[in-house]
Amino acid sequence: MIIVMKKKADERELENVIKWIESVGYQAHVSKGIERTIIGAIGDERGKVFLKAVETWPGVEKVMPILQPYKLASRETKEGNTIITVGDVKIGGPKFVVIAGPCAVESSAQLMEAAFAVKKGGASMLRGGAFKPRTSPYSFQGLGEEGLKILAQAREKTGLPVVTEVMSASDIELIESYADVLQIGARNVQNFTLLKAVGQAKKPVLLKRGMMTTLEELLMSAEYILASGNDQVILCERGIRTFETSMRNTLDISAVPVLKEKTHLPVVVDPSHAIGQWKFVLPLAKAAVAVGADGLLIEVHPDPQNALSDGPQSLKPERFYQLMDEIESIAKIVRKEYAEIYGAH
Ligand code: PEP
Ligand code: MN
Numbered sequence: 388m389i390i391v392m393k394k395k396a397d398e399r400e401l402e403n404v405i406k407w408i409e410s411v412g413y414q415a416h417v418s419k420g421i422e423r424t425i426i427g428a429i430g431d432e433r434g435k436v437f438l439k440a441v442e443t444w445p446g447v448e449k450v451m452p453i454l455q456p457y458k459l460a461s462r463e464t465k466e467g468n469t470i471i472t473v474g475d476v477k478i479g480g481p482k483f484v485v486i487a488g489p490c491a492v493e494s495s496a497q498l499m500e501a502a503f504a505v506k507k508g509g510a511s512m513l514r515g516g517a518f519k520p521r522t523s524p525y526s527f528q529g530l531g532e533e534g535l536k537i538l539a540q541a542r543e544k545t546g547l548p549v550v551t552e553v554m555s556a557s558d559i560e561l562i563e564s565y566a567d568v569l570q571i572g573a574r575n576v577q578n579f580t581l582l583k584a585v586g587q588a589k590k591p592v593l594l595k596r597g598m599m600t601t602l603e604e605l606l607m608s609a610e611y612i613l614a615s616g617n618d619q620v621i622l623c624e625r626g627i628r629t630f631e632t633s634m635r636n637t638l639d640i641s642a643v644p645v646l647k648e649k650t651h652l653p654v655v656v657d658p659s660h661a662i663g664q665w666k667f668v669l670p671l672a673k674a675a676v677a678v679g680a681d682g683l684l685i686e687v688h689p690d691p692q693n694a695l696s697d698g699p700q701s702l703k704p705e706r707f708y709q710l711m712d713e714i715e716s717i718a719k720i721v722r723k724e725y726a727e728i729y730g731a732h
Contacts (some may be wrong), residue, residue, distance in 0.1 A: 388438040389464055390426040393448045400446025401426075407444075411436040416459055420466025427453070427464035429614065455649070457606040459613035460620075465651045471591050471619045473567050474548045476511045478621055479653030483718040484682035486550055486593075486655070487707060488514035490697035491527060492534035500689040502541040504704035508711045512568070513538070513547040514684060518554045519696060520574050527695040535565035542567070550593055556584035563590050573597045573625055573660070576608050586615020593684075595623040595657070602642055606650060622646060622654045623684060624675075626661025635663025635700070638671055643678045647725070657684035659700045665691065668702060669710050676717045679725040685710065 390408070392401060401424060405415045408428045412435050416427040428438055442450045455461045470479040478484050487505040492498045492515040502513050517534025519527065530537070538549045548567035553559055554575065562569060568591045575581050576597035585592050592612055596605045609620045624643060626636025638661035646654045658671035672683055688694045688701035702710065 388428045388432070389451045389453055390428060390438070390441060391448045391451070392424040392426070393446055394423050396424065396446030396448075400444070404441055404444060404447060407441065408438070411438075413438070416464065418465040422466065423448075425464060425466060427458055429458055455606075456603065457610040457650075459618070460606045460609045460650045460652060462649060462651050467651065469618070469620075469651045469653060471621055471653060473512065473591060474546075476548060478655070479681050481722055482511075483676060483680075483714070483722055484512070484655070485510045485685065485711065485714075486512040486514050486682065487685040487687045489688045489694065490686050490701065491516045491519050491695055492530055492537050493527075493695050495537050495540070497689060498537050498541050499544065501687055501704075502545045502547060504689060505687050505707065506545045506547055508687075508704065508708045510547065510685075510707075510711075511682075512550055513541055513545065514550045514570075514686075515541075516552050516570075516696075517562075518552055518558060520552065520554055520572050521696070532561060535562060539565045553581070553585060556581050559584055559588055563588055566590065568593050568621070571595060571608075576600050576605065579608075579611055582608055582611035583615045586612040586617045588617060591619035591621060592617060593621045593623055593655075595625050596627070596639075596642070598626065598628040598636055600627075602645055602649070606646075609650070609652060620652050621681075622650070622652050623657055624654065624661075624680075625657040625684075634661070634667070636661045638662060638674075640671075640674050640678055643675065643680050647679055653681040654679075655682035655684055656680045659684070659686040659697070659702075663700045665700055665702050665706065668700065669706070669713065672710055672714055673717055676714045677721055679721060683714075 408415045413428040413430040487510040519529035550568040551566045552570040570593045629637040656675035686701040691698040691701040
């Protein structure tokens with residue numbers, strides 16, 4: 388249920404309602420907006436006190452059922468947009484954010500070169516996999532902890548926060564000690580044990596859509612993380628499987644405005660894994676900015692021809708600079724416009 392407080396409700400009235408909700412067995416998630424406070428009462432309603440009763444309490448304006456199956460991820464339970472802070476970077480705010488770097492950390496030299504290049508181009512965060520989810524068990528699986536150490540060194544040298552993938556709940560503690568954002572890859576989007584585990588982590592989570600997940604399923608996966616206590620979730624559209632075979636995946640560009648309407652969480656787009664070919668990354672990146680994404684995830688490699696993974700879709704630094712140049716003017720126009728459509732950024 389959603390409990391909407393009156394504009395003039397005071398702190399004591401709010402506290403009373405929260406205490407009562409919790410005493411009858413629900414979790415109270417409070418969202419203080421500019422206009423008013425909304426309380427999301429989360430929990431299985433079967434066999435519990437009927438929450439509608441609280442509608443007559445002082446300070447309460449109305450009590451409504453939450454219509455979507457995802458609750459904490461829904462705009463129904465939160466006013467405004469979630470802005471996620473990672474060091475000096477804010478995702479979901481007025482500034483368009485670019486996360487870039489190689490698919491995998493291959494060596495210190497390779498990652499440092501990539502890190503300085505993406506920083507020069509204006510990226511706000513560095514990406515790089517240390518634990519790689521590869522289709523073939525014979526492909527490069529990542530450097531593991533050695534890769535995490537290299538990422539942490541790159542952060543020290545460039546000042547860029549780092550994003551890296553978590554494949555197993557047992558690695559979370561280790562990865563959290565090196566990385567700034569935990570990525571859940573497309574293949575693990577419905578690994579509910581892993582989602583609950585990152586829900587208990589202290590670091591923000593970048594949750595990638597699976598190649599076969601609907602937007603509702605993606606939001607339900609985000610709900611797992613939110614309901615486990617981590618309210619810092621960034622969603623990522625990275626292409627889905629369709630009947631089309633001429634590209635790696637089909638970038639579902641329409642996912643962006645639809646998600647932005649349904650959820651307060653930031654939405655970024657990864658055109659690299661969607662299209663799978665470097666020459667189409669730039670036009671898709673532009674489309675993502677134009678349609679209202681909060682940011683981009685771009686694979687950049689100093690020597691794509693010799694990359695150990697995803698070389699064909701990785702941009703050389705020069706092409707990344709061009710991309711950053713070309714998206715800037717689009718971002719300037721649309722960020723302001725979308726802030727007006729989707730509420731206070
Ligand atoms: C990645 O970002 O490195 C990756 C493996 O992407 P995805 O999970 O979207 O395939
Ligand atoms: Mn990759």
